[in-house]
Amino acid sequence: MLSRADGLALEHADAAELRAGMEAACAIRAGTWGHAATYSRKVFIPLTNLCRDQCGYCTFARQPDEPGAGFLLPSEVMALARRGEQLGCKEALFSLGEKPELRYPQARAMLDALGYSTTTDYVIAMCERVLTETSLVPHVNAGTLSHAELQRLKEVCGSVGLMLENVSRRLLQRGMAHHACPDKVPVQRLRTLELAGAERIPTTTGILIGIGETWEERLDSLLAIAELHSRHGHIQEVIVQNFRAKPGTPMAQWEEPGLDDVLKTLVLARLVLPPEISLQAPPNLSESFERYLDAGINDWGGISPLTADHINPERAWPAIGEVARRCRVRGFDLSERLTVYPRYISPSAGFLAPRPAAALARAARADGLARLQYVGAQSGVGIQEECPA
Numbered sequence: 001m002l003s004r005a006d007g008l009a010l011e012h013a014d015a016a017e018l019r020a021g022m023e024a025a026c027a028i029r030a031g032t033w034g035h036a037a038t039y040s041r042k043v044f045i046p047l048t049n050l051c052r053d054q055c056g057y058c059t060f061a062r063q064p065d066e067p068g069a070g071f072l073l074p075s076e077v078m079a080l081a082r083r084g085e086q087l088g089c090k091e092a093l094f095s096l097g098e099k100p101e102l103r104y105p106q107a108r109a110m111l112d113a114l115g116y117s118t119t120t121d122y123v124i125a126m127c128e129r130v131l132t133e134t135s136l137v138p139h140v141n142a143g144t145l146s147h148a149e150l151q152r153l154k155e156v157c158g159s160v161g162l163m164l165e166n167v168s169r170r171l172l173q174r175g176m177a178h179h180a181c182p183d184k185v186p187v188q189r190l191r192t193l194e195l196a197g198a199e200r201i202p203t204t205t206g207i208l209i210g211i212g213e214t215w216e217e218r219l220d221s222l223l224a225i226a227e228l229h230s231r232h233g234h235i236q237e238v239i240v241q242n243f244r245a246k247p248g249t250p251m252a253q254w255e256e257p258g259l260d261d262v263l264k265t266l267v268l269a270r271l272v273l274p275p276e277i278s279l280q281a282p283p284n285l286s287e288s289f290e291r292y293l294d295a296g297i298n299d300w301g302g303i304s305p306l307t308a309d310h311i312n313p314e315r316a317w318p319a320i321g322e323v324a325r326r327c328r329v330r331g332f333d334l335s336e337r338l339t340v341y342p343r344y345i346s347p348s349a350g351f352l353a354p355r356p357a358a359a360l361a362r363a364a365r366a367d368g369l370a371r372l373q374y375v376g377a378q379s380g381v382g383i384q385e386e387c388p389a
Contacts, residue, residue: 001226001271001272001273001274002272004219007219007222007268008215008216008219010215010264010267010268011215011216018263018264018267021267021271022263022267022294022296024267024271025271025295026294026295026296028271028275029270029275029279029296029297029298031275032276033278033298036298036332036335037293037299037300037327037333037334037335038278038299038300038335038336038337039299039300039301039302039303039323039334039336039337040091040302040336040338040339041090041091041303041305041320041336041370042089042090042091042093042139042304042339043081043083043084043085043087043091043092043136043304043307044095044307044308045072045081045093045094045095046060046072046095046096046307046310047095047119047122047123047126048072048096048097048107048122049062049068049069049070049096049097049310050062050064050070050071050097050100050104050106051096051097051098051100052098052099052103052182052183053097053181053183054180055177055178056177056178056179056249056250056251057211057243057254058249059246059248059249059313060310060311061097064106064107065106071110071114071122073114074114074125074126077126077130078129078130078133080307081130081134081136082133082134084136084304084306084307085134085135087305087306088305088372088374089304089306090135090137090363090370090372091136091137091138091139091302091338092127092130092134092136092137092138092139093138093139093161093302093339094123094126094138094139094140094142095141095310095311096119096123096142097143098119098183099118099119099143099183101118107119119142120152123140123142123153124152124153127156131157131356131359135362137158137339137359137360137363138158138339138356139158139159139161139204140153140157140161141162142160143162143192144162144183144188144189144191145160145162145192146195147195147198147199150192150196150201153201154353154356155353156356158202158339158356158360159203159236159339159340159344160196161204162192162193162203162204162205163189163206163207163239164186164190164206164224165178165184165206165211166186166208166213166217166218167190167217167220167221167224168213168217168220168221170212170217171211176212177212178211190228193205193225193228194228194231194232196234197228197232197234197235198232200234200350201234201351202236202340202341202344203234203235203236204235204237204239205225205238205239206238206239206241206280207221207222207225207241207269208242208243209240209257209261209265210242210243210255210256210257210261211243211251211254218265218268219268219272222238222269222272222273225273226273226274226277229273229277230274236278236340236344237277237278237279237341238269238273238277238278238279239282239301240265240266240269240279240281240297241285242262242281242286244314244315259291262281262286262295263291263292263294263295264295266279266296266297267295267296271296276343278298278299278341279296279298280297280299280300280301281297282300282309282312283300283301283303283318283323284309284312284316284317284318285312285315289318290327290329293330293332294330299337300323303318303320305320320374335369335370335373336370336372336373337369338360338363338369338370340352340356340360341368342368342369345361345364345368346368
């Protein structure tokens, strides 16, 4: 693993030094992940776009009086889940704003009408239905959570996600990305990630780059994730996500990270994080996403045949056939995984509650990847093949 001093020095790497770093990152990746690249075929379920935070880059969150603001109805949730199932999805990713009922009386009234006290209560109930009525396994991005909430979620989902984004409190200052965001206080997010580890829940986290952080703050964020994993072994994947400016947001004029900056950060992540942690970068946020393979990633994250990336709706998902083609050009085979990575699925690992474990066992082949592998054309329309490997 890279020392902190060497990690800091990487910021000023020249072209030759960056190439050497990329080669080292790829060697580490090959030692653990070989030349396989994975993705999760999933349906995104935006349970609510109400949120008490006001991130400077976000277009997902709505004010209660804006058109389209509110909660999905249970019938809408299940319609999305069933359609995703028909299209070969294995994962239901619940994305939602954080604790809107603590800020908006309208959100509280909507929840009351649905019969729930909190947004967390509602997402748990919808996960229960998806797990019971479909073959999908839920993954939940519900923000900061208490120990009790995580215990309840574990019973009805395979994994949870919480982007750390950055450990810098400086980003909470006025004019910065996380001003007026009570749930983006770093200690609160680190606490939730710690509790998820204590509860032994497979967890996804990551950093968001280009939001005003320094290179040192990126490094410290990755080191904090590595430390959490060293205590609990629960960080199954880390996402390095590049900021994309959006019209109508306070950060609309901010400069976006360039490709070299993303590649350098991916190298840093691969060299800093334990090699068993999957390294992921979203393929829809760069036109040259295949270059990420040169920097040590092994996973593309969730790609949906049905729903948009609700955080970056202007960035369409690439077709699975195109992702597979670009992987092959660089010597990689693309395989479909489940929401939980293979090493967490085994009962001996002790990371899954009985019901999600049973659902994942039905969906997994012997190596822990998806038993039914999607075989599709660039149109996104295709079939699934039984792969007993």
